[in-house]
Amino acid sequence: MTKIPTALLLTCDAQLVEIDLPFGHDCASSAERRAVLRAALRCDRFDVVALTRQWDMWIDDEGLxxxxxxxxxxxxxQxxxxxxxxxxxPVLLTGGPDAQGNTLPxxxxxxxxxxLTLQDL
Incomplete structure (x- = not known):
């Protein structure tokens, strides 16, 4: 059975790259997750756009x-x-937040x- 990625990086040339983002509620996994986000997005500061209840899109806060x-x-x-x-x-797509606001895979x-949504665009 194929492993499902915990996050997908959507590059500027519309390529999808599987990213294994650490999840958990302890400080170590949170710090690791922030480090992976910064590396994947190639940025120092990032923000999140809650696209739907199911999907979050993480962006470079200074991407412009x-x-x-x-x-x-x-x-x-859009x-x-x-x-x-x-x-x-690049943007990182993850699951939407849980009831406590924690990012989900x-x-x-x-x-x-x-x-399917990206294919339809």
Whole structure:
């Protein structure tokens, strides 16, 4: 059985890259997760766009100044009503937050839904 990625990196040229993002609620996994986010997004500061209850899109907080426009990420955000700006640089897609606001890994149905949604754009 194929392992489901915990997150997907959507590059500026619409490539999807599987990322194993550490999950858990302890400080060590949280610090590791932040380090992986910074490395994947190639940034120091990041922010999250809650696309839906199921999907979060992590972005470089200063992407406008550091990266080209990401047409696929912009189209994905627009699909869910985020029409106010283009998104720049690679973005990381994860599961939506739990009841306490903690980031969750992608589940199989969420990965399939992302593939289908991106294919439809």
């Amino acid at each position: 100044y550091n990266h080209p426009v990401n047409p696929a990420a912009t189209a994905l955000a 699909r869910f009503g985020f029409t106010h700006q283009p998104y720049h640089g 992608l589940l199989r149905h969420q990965v399939i839904g992302l593939f």
